[in-house]
Amino acid sequence: MISFYPGPSRVYDGVPRWTADAYKKGILSMNHRSAEFMDLVKETTALLRRKLRVPKDYSVLFVSSATECWEIIAQSLVERESLHAYNGAFGEKWFRYTQKLNPRSRAHSFDFQAPLDPSALNLGEADLLCLTQNETSNGTALSPRLLKEIRTRFPQTLNAVDATSSMAGINLDFKLADVWFASVQKCFGLPAGLALLICSPRAAETARRLARNNHYNSLAFQLEMIAKHQTTHTPNVLGIYLLYRSLESVSSIRETDALIRRRAAQWVTFFKKHPRLSLLVKEDKVLSHTVLTVTSSTSLQTLKERAKQKGLLLGEGYGPWKETTFRIANFPAHKVAEISKLKKFLAS
Numbered sequence: 001m002i003s004f005y006p007g008p009s010r011v012y013d014g015v016p017r018w019t020a021d022a023y024k025k026g027i028l029s030m031n032h033r034s035a036e037f038m039d040l041v042k043e044t045t046a047l048l049r050r051k052l053r054v055p056k057d058y059s060v061l062f063v064s065s066a067t068e069c070w071e072i073i074a075q076s077l078v079e080r081e082s083l084h085a086y087n088g089a090f091g092e093k094w095f096r097y098t099q100k101l102n103p104r105s106r107a108h109s110f111d112f113q114a115p116l117d118p119s120a121l122n123l124g125e126a127d128l129l130c131l132t133q134n135e136t137s138n139g140t141a142l143s144p145r146l147l148k149e150i151r152t153r154f155p156q157t158l159n160a161v162d163a164t165s166s167m168a169g170i171n172l173d174f175k176l177a178d179v180w181f182a183s184v185q186k187c188f189g190l191p192a193g194l195a196l197l198i199c200s201p202r203a204a205e206t207a208r209r210l211a212r213n214n215h216y217n218s219l220a221f222q223l224e225m226i227a228k229h230q231t232t233h234t235p236n237v238l239g240i241y242l243l244y245r246s247l248e249s250v251s252s253i254r255e256t257d258a259l260i261r262r263r264a265a266q267w268v269t270f271f272k273k274h275p276r277l278s279l280l281v282k283e284d285k286v287l288s289h290t291v292l293t294v295t296s297s298t299s300l301q302t303l304k305e306r307a308k309q310k311g312l313l314l315g316e317g318y319g320p321w322k323e324t325t326f327r328i329a330n331f332p333a334h335k336v337a338e339i340s341k342l343k344k345f346l347a348s
């Protein structure tokens with residue numbers, strides 16, 4: 001079965017081999033306070049900087065999920081209140097979780113068929129702006145230009161960006177935000193259970209100043225530990241090792257970005273010509289390159305079942321679009337032949 005689910009999704013072919021190597025090399029029993037572990041963290045971080053262009057002065061933390069990142073940010077970085085701009089189910093979920101912890105946090109929801117208008121954002125007392133760069137539920141994305149505009153408009157405000165379904169797929173300019181996070185079961189092509197939280201010096205400074213040390217995963221505490229190449233808890237060591245091995249073999253993010261954009265453009269053309277299927281998102285400017293959301297004039301249930309019989313797993317719709325759409329992941333681990341097979345099936 002080839003999974004086109006936008007997470008967990010198809011993993012790299014190297015995963016079984018790397019896992020066997022991890023077993024042989026004793027990684028599965030590795031102590032997380034050992035020199036070997038600290039080396040693994042050092043080398044994985046160096047690869048993230050080299051392959052994904054994570055800036056030198058940004059800290060990289062290893063946590064368990066993007067959902068955990070939502071909680072860490074809510075507990076460690078919100079001084080007065082956060083403002084959440086979203087157009088879909090993941091951004092809204094982030095807001096709802098945060099609001100339970102910080103009742104003053106506010107929402108700015110916007111139409112998913114049009115770009116976010118930065119001039120409509122009322123920051124008020126907010127000291128943290130939360131954005132979902134790639135909204136996996138509806139297949140929209142915030143463009144680099146928009147992120148830049150937001151940065152320029154609100155230079156004093158920390159911003160946190162959920163890039164769960166785009167990091168390692170598209171070339172992100174990390175300097176345009178203070179906190180970035182993603183879990184690895186999407187564009188990284190790896191099994192679930194590991195996420196990266198990437199933090200600017202300014203965010204680190206805020207975390208230290210607020211010193212919210214009443215959680216095992218407090219940002220201040222984690223930053224203190226990662227300075228020693230360690231984590232606050234026993235982390236997913238196998239996950240970190242698989243990340244290390246996969247990063248060794250992937251292309252630079254510039255090349256991957258070009259590949260993903262080219263494939264996305266081909267998908268757009270495919271659906272524009274299709275007699276029964278069309279993209280949910282009508283405005284090209286807001287289209288995600290890594291997640292496509294598709295509507296159909298005929299039964300989706302039948303289509304998904306027929307796909308399964310062909311060994312193709314389509315992503316279910318999500319949130320408000322659960323019943324009316326299916327989703328296709330356009331992630332780096334997908335192969336040309338697999339994409340062709342899916343297109344052939346969808347065209348039939």
Ligand SMILES: *Cc1c(COP(=O)(O)O)cnc(C)c1O
Nearest residue numbers: 065066067090134136164165183
């Ligand atoms: C998948 C996803 C999440 C949740 O990720 P977990 O690793 O399951 O916590 C959060 N945000 C976005 C945008 C996602 O696509």
